[in-house]
Amino acid sequence: MLPPADSLAPEWLSVPEDANDLADRVWPASATRDAEGVLVIAGVSAAELARDHGTPVLVLDEDEVRARARAFRTAFDRAAAEHGTTAQVYYAGKAFLSTTVARWVVDEGLRIDVCTGGELAVALAAGVAPASLGFHGNNKSTAELERAVEVGVGTVVVDSAIEIERLAAITARTGAVQRVLVRVVSGVHAETHDFLATAHEDQKFGFPVGDAADAVARIRELPGLDFAGLHCHIGSQIFGVAGFRESASRVLELHAALLEGGPVPQLNLGGGFGIAYTRVDDPTPIAQLAGEIVEAVAEGCAARGIPVPALSFEPGRAIVGTAGVTLYEVGTTKDVTVSSGAVRRYVSVDGGMSDNARTALYGAQFSARLASRAGGGEPQLSRVVGKHCESGDVVVDHEYLPADLVPGDLLAVPATGAYCASLSSNYNHVPRPPIVAVRDGRARVIVRGETIDDLLARDAGIDGAHAPEGDQ
Known part of the structure; x- marks a missing residue:
């Protein structure tokens, strides 16, 4: 007979019939x-x-990573094709990035999203084609942007007016033309931890919807920047599609207005798709996610009388987490x-x-x-x-x-x-x-x-600990 549920246990945690079982969805399929x-x-x-x-x-x-990468690519390809457009899937490297994992996801047809110079260096060391990289970040340094332009990163997601000018100065000096997306804060409040929600108004990422048009207008004035479209990410570890549908609707309103001033070829709706950490978590199946999100975009475009743009998505956790x-x-x-x-x-x-x-x-x-x-x-x-x-x-x-x-x-x-x-x-x-x-x-x-020796190797005071100041 099972013991009664302990009074210290949260309501969602039930006493298992077998404390050795491996819950579906939580473990790799091979476990x-x-x-x-x-x-x-x-x-x-x-x-x-x-x-x-x-x-x-x-x-x-490895096979779990590959299978999930392949499933995302296939699902979004099919969903996009049903509505007369195309989809690109970027692996969000911030979830976990090494040269080996980078090669796995590229093998399965994905691009890679990086958000620092370090992540960029790992992707390049893995042999990933720079044109298939997207570069995020709310505070990219001049050195990071220079490196991105130098190697030919496919898309830079600009996050502030300062970054636009910083990037424009680099392209003016080098003669390059850099493709950019503008990150927009849609105002949709994802049902997740506050630290994981990235589309509410009071946070560090992107342009508020009301300011984004001015940012796009400035980009269109600059010969070294090629405006490719809008980007929006509502958060992480999100179940269901309601937040994605609402965010897409709000961003499409801006997208449609921007079409009056020129092409807006791409819409990137980010990632944030949740996974199961416990047996009570019920993540939305990948094919359903893709189908319903792309359908929402297509419906929004039809309602506004505009073509469906090329779409991009950035799953990370949902590929490597499980x-x-x-x-x-x-x-x-x-x-x-x-x-x-x-x-x-x-x-x-x-x-x-x-x-x-x-x-x-x-x-x-x-x-x-x-x-x-x-x-x-x-x-x-x-x-x-x-x-x-x-x-x-x-x-x-x-x-x-x-x-x-x-x-x-x-x-x-x-x-x-x-x-x-x-x-x-x-x-x-x-x-x-x-x-x-x-x-x-x-x-x-x-x-x-790492080893203890690795940790000690960074301590500059060990070899010269007793040397007089100025002799080190």
Whole structure:
């Protein structure tokens, strides 16, 4: 008989019938358990991964990334074709970018969106054609813009009047012509965490709708800038299409007005499509997303008597998020009784907010499962925490784990492919973990883990610690 739901558990978290199950949509499609109950991803066991690469380790299922990239490209291609237009899909590199992942998504027909000089450098190092890159960012430096123009980045998404003039000066000096989109704040409030909502008025990105026409007019005056269209992104980790439909409608109003002054060939509606982090999350299927969003644009254009522009989209999390699983080793467990008499088990692992800051930053919810064996006993309400000197160092806030969990067990946290490695740090001087790709029973390191020596190598005071000032 299952134990009653613990009073400390949130309403959405139910007691599982089996604390070893792997919930659909949360884990990579390849995730299974072997005869001994060990977690296996793409044919590689968690025990083997921990033995060969240590813990923590971020495991990335290559076929999951490729399949989801391919699904987005196919879905938007088909939806666009049904309404007489075309679609481009950019992988949002901020979710996670390495040269290997860049090559995977390009292989599957995607372009890549970068938002810093560093991300641009990674994409170029991967051999990605500059013309297939989009460059975002609210504060691109002159050096970053110069590099973008120099290598021939396909599209720069301009974010301010200052950036327009900065870019115009570069093109005037070099004789180049740079294609640009204007980022617009549609005012649609996405149902997501405040830090993830990017289309409300009081925030740092883009031009308010009322100011965008002036920005476009200025761009059209400048011979070195080629106005390609509008861009709008409403946020991240969004389920459903209502926000996208409303945002598209508002931006199309501006789009139609701008057509009176010249062509507006492209409309980029950004990304932000959500994924399942827990079994109660219900993300909208990719084909449905594409079909309904493109249909909304087509309807909006028909109502205004204008042609459907070429469309672009920028999924990141929805491509790489579910492909990632982080493995940890359990260090300690501790049962804590609160004033109500309820008990929560604290499970400490050998990573934490340095490799997954999302829980601390956004109150993000994750799942967890025992990975080195099948657990026994009744499911016990647990909180997975890290090793850092912060009470907010939580990896998984609420989860039911097997009662017989002990130090030395491996714990797996799924859906960590997006914004975990990207947001990682060396807090408390903890080295960042390796990233290992798995496919067809084989594993390979695609980003090397850091060592203590790597951390010390950046400390300029070590070699010359006792040298007199001025001699260093």
